[in-house]
Amino acid sequence: MNQTDERVKVHTCFHCGSSCDEEIIILDDKDFCCYGCKTVYEILNENNLCAYYDLSTMPGISQRNQKKYPHFEALDNELIRKEYVLFTDGSSACAEFSLPQMHCSSCIWLLENLSRLNKNIVSSRVDFPERKVTVMFREKEMPLSQVAVLLAGIGYEPHLSFDKNKKKKQDNSRIYKIGIAGFAFANIMMLSLPDYFAGGHLNNELLRKTFVYISLFLSIPVFFYSASEFFISAWLSLKQRFLNIDAPIALAVAVTFIRSLYEIFSNTGSGYLDSMSGIVFFMLVGRWFQDRSFRHLSFDRDYRSYFPIAVTVLKNGEEHQASLDAIQTGDRLLIRNQEHICADSVLLRGKASIDYSFVTGESQPVVKTAGDIIYAGGKQIGSTLEVEVLKDVSQSYLTQLWNNTGFANGKEKNVSAIHNLSRYFTIVVLLISLTAACYWMIVDPSKALNAFTAPLIVACPCALLLSATFCNGNVIRHLGMKGLYLKNSGVAESMAKADVIVFDKTGTLTLQGNNNMVYHGQALTEAEMSLVKSAVIHSSHPYSKMISKILTAKIIDVTYFKEYPGKGIETVTNLNSVKVGSEAFVRNESNGNPGIYISIDNHVKGYFLPEQQYREGLAKLISKLSLTHELYMLSGDTDSEQEKLEQLFSGKNNIYFRQSPFDKMAFIEKLQADGKKVIMIGDGLNDAGALMKSNAGIAISNEINNFFPACDGILNGSELIHFDRIISFVKTAGRIIIGSFILSMIYNIVGLYFAVSGTLQPVVAAVLMPASTISIILFTVGLSGFAARKV
């Protein structure tokens, strides 16, 4: 009875909320999925910090796959320490750590109460959007590494990397510019109103002059400070003989300002200073809205982000920590379990079992013996290794990807279509101005100058540019809510235009690390299953864990247990003996079958084979996408799953196996040479080149805080099956932009009508400009919000 009850009831971890399918640890009537989670609970409980669990349910971070003994000693190395300590006065210091794991208000609460855990911590403060914690601690009593250990101990292991972008200070200058432009715009508008209401002929000359000169005074900082970025950018592009998106804005602002100056000083009018400040203000707000994307995600990563900040170097038989830059050819390094090899090196001592899944996508570890060359990027699984460095970190096979030209010129690839449009726009407006000027030269020369400048003032590119800016900004925000984080709005446009989608296999189409074990052979009875489960539960090998996961039988006591590294395990219970391991280990002979064999009382029963699990709903997604796009699959893996994939992709022509990172990149290049626009969806470092090269590179990550390669966008793994809807949303957004273009064109034509007829009143410009801008913002934001509801 008891036994069935236990299996029906689903146990979830009190700490992290994951299901306790491997083991259940019970403490204080609470279930925990692993000892890590239990330890964190104990620490919090001892320190009276259990309010952590009241603020949100199961707020913890699963400790199951955490490194058990992270090496933070490197943080006490003076050079590395400097990267993290913001300031120090000799007794207390302030350090900043990036903790990508934090995700809820419980996290904030706990991390701001660190001082209760350790009295040497003075205070701590969280910046949630940046996923950062700033800790003030007494450095004499507590070295920096201990602070990191404390954080890791409660489940928040600091993310230490050599990211140079880390120190990037937030630039507030755009906010200042917006503030000043907005201030000037509102005040000038207010001062211009009396003139407008009087029909442009305010009787009181003193008042009129005062108002005009105050306006002029207010507009000076707008012209010279707020609008400076448009002038600089336009000038830079002109020097390259190219009209960029800022050129029409700079032209409009400059012409408006100069004409206003002329009117004011020649006493012929009161100028268009309110319109000018308005243009600058709205354009700056548009830019800010567009650029305000996901601050805590860094999209431009290079190899340094993946490697540890420091490695253990052996010198004269002594271990010490050195930073990556300090490593030279010939150095001897110690690589511990779960550590990455950071430079191509030769194995001197130890049994290497290198997991290259990070680089190649191939999930089976590769066994290397002394004398073999190990390429950078692999992760050691097992005992500690001693290696000698053959090449500098920056010259290693993996890091060469970043030296490839594909990376260098991949930067400007998501140039928005409005850039091209703005060029024609500028030319057309200039032509209209000239034509109008020529016409008035003949008919009425006194109006010629007005007619020349008026189109430039009124045909503001504002509405035109803002429509795309606001629409894209809104699209990015809505996609972010759906689990797709785009680097910038250009990516959305590239996605809408793409006609080819290339998928990676491992981790993209298949579920990451969630390989399924499939049993082949004689069927196991319930008793046998529980024997096998009791055996594998004692081993920490990933395969053992996977087998234990699929066997639901009861666990029984084991009297003898021995693990033979690289071979298998042997256990004895009261009645039976069980062997689980490689074919050679269990059967004493080998036919080269990679399965995990089991024998009970020396009777071979069968074997387990790891099988990759595909995401649910994949077939549906692929059949939908294949209607509109060409689909390809590139895998670094062997072709063992070819049949399955052929079914999915209906044919073998679109499926490629054993692709190296360079092959993948070359494949994308070839597609692009044929004039295709490519979306690449991948997850590993082996896709990094292809992601960079493609028109829109989307990295799959099951947790946005985890590892992902440099890319244009990050897609939450579980959302991949909705990719067709995302594509159609992005396409709709493209149509909304076109719609708002048409709308802004209508405004422009109306404005131009007044302008070329030489009768542009400041009041017309003042009404038309904000009215068109605001209506277009409402139009695009409203419609794109509506379209997003269908994703």
Add this chain to the structure above:
Amino acid sequence: MSILILLIFCSILVATGFLIAFLWSVKSGQFDDDYTPSVRILFDDKPENENKGSI
């Protein structure tokens, strides 16, 4: 009518004050983190030694 000019100057002076306040608040980082403070304010300051129930 000339009193209007004085009023205009006053109003612009006040507005400038607000502009400076805004620039200062941006500079001092008050807008850097627009999420954490909203959560922080809801945390109860429980006394360190457990004495629930007493106020």
